Amino acid sequence: xxxxxxxxxxxGRSMEAPACILELLGMxxxxxxxxxxxxxTILPQWLTMSTSLLPIESYDxxxxxxxxxxxxxxxxxxxxxxxxxxxSDLKLARILMCTALTVGLLGILVAIPGLHLIKSCKDYDGHxxxxxxxxxxGVLGMISGVLCLVPVSYIAHMxxxxxxxxxxxxxxPRWEFGDALFCGWAAGFLLMVAxxxxxxxxxxxxxxxxxxxxxxSQAKSTDRNRRKHSEYV
Numbered sequence: 001x002x003x004x005x006x007x008x009x010x011x012g013r014s015m016e017a018p019a020c021i022l023e024l025l026g027m028x029x030x031x032x033x034x035x036x037x038x039x040x041t042i043l044p045q046w047l048t049m050s051t052s053l054l055p056i057e058s059y060d061x062x063x064x065x066x067x068x069x070x071x072x073x074x075x076x077x078x079x080x081x082x083x084x085x086x087x088s089d090l091k092l093a094r095i096l097m098c099t100a101l102t103v104g105l106l107g108i109l110v111a112i113p114g115l116h117l118i119k120s121c122k123d124y125d126g127h128x129x130x131x132x133x134x135x136x137x138g139v140l141g142m143i144s145g146v147l148c149l150v151p152v153s154y155i156a157h158m159x160x161x162x163x164x165x166x167x168x169x170x171x172x173p174r175w176e177f178g179d180a181l182f183c184g185w186a187a188g189f190l191l192m193v194a195x196x197x198x199x200x201x202x203x204x205x206x207x208x209x210x211x212x213x214x215x216x217s218q219a220k221s222t223d224r225n226r227r228k229h230s231e232y233v
Contacts, residue, residue, distance in 0.1 A: 111137025141195030
């Protein structure tokens with residue numbers, strides 16, 4: 001009986017390794033994607049524009065400020081004067097990006113106690129709790145990724161629509177994609193991937209923990225059969 005329990009524990013520990021690797025990979029991608037989303041929210045390079053009239057200057061449009069960049073290395077930024085004076089596109093992008101950051105940070109804080117490396121809740125009910133925390137953190141990560149992709153894709157769509165608008169003369173400068181948009185796309189995609197990895201790791205740990213109770217029940221049944229056989233003899 002003791003040998004079987006020891007073997008079951010060793011087998012469980014060896015099978016927990018893939019789940020731990022997935023959890024660590026998912027958490028690293030999770031944190032990196034959240035930082036990337038934070039950088040995308042702060043950076044003013046959501047849209048860029050350069051004119052042929054002033055080739056030495058270019059303009060950057062962000063969620064919080066606009067900047068004038070000169071070729072000699074100078075940059076001058078000015079924040080928006082009034083919140084009510086902002087366009088509906090910028091208001092929506094601000095709200096969704098801040099919501100994505102909040103949901104992503106909440107998912108990270110929820111998923112950390114569910115990691116196998118955190119030495120807490122080692123009984124059966126505790127493992128169920130850790131698995132629930134991991135799944136919840138992963139789902140929040142995927143929601144955060146969707147919330148991040150929506151404003152970035154919407155701003156990019158509006159820029160494309162205005163760029164190819166035939167009503168606007170060709171001499172009028174147009175906004176183009178900035179670095180923050182690409183950073184936001186990468187952040188949203190990585191947040192969804194990280195959430196999927198976290199959910200997959202919890203599913204792997206669930207599958208791996210089932211054989212241990214089965215072995216214990218088999219050991220108990222064989223012990224009972226041996227006792228009955230000895231009584232008959």
